[in-house]
Amino acid sequence: MRFLTSYARVLLALAHTPALSVTGLAAVCGTSERTVQRIIAELVRAGFLTREADGRRVRLGVRHEAAACHPCEGRLSVRSLLRLVRAGTGEET
Numbered sequence: 001m002r003f004l005t006s007y008a009r010v011l012l013a014l015a016h017t018p019a020l021s022v023t024g025l026a027a028v029c030g031t032s033e034r035t036v037q038r039i040i041a042e043l044v045r046a047g048f049l050t051r052e053a054d055g056r057r058v059r060l061g062v063r064h065e066a067a068a069c070h071p072c073e074g075r076l077s078v079r080s081l082l083r084l085v086r087a088g089t090g091e092e093t
Helices: 006-016 022-029 033-045 078-086
Strands: 049-054 057-062
Touching: 006 022, 006 033, 006 057, 006 078, 022 033, 033 049
Parallel strands: none
Antiparallel strands: 049 057
16 A cells, blocks of 8 residues: 555655656656656646756756645645655655
């Protein structure tokens, strides 16, 4: 059973390694490249990621100040959610 959604895994992977390609994200997150592309588009539309053209590449950035909007998440920021997930790893976001 997977505890985190694919969306959460994409956010975590990008917060940890911002330069990951779609192929790299798919490998790290255990999903297809097409699924990662769809998730990225939805996260950009929802304001959780930024997308910036850099020549032939696209740079993705996690908007750490963005707030979750589901009532169960209590309007926590992405930064706070990432900290909760990483609390036991010793990593910082």
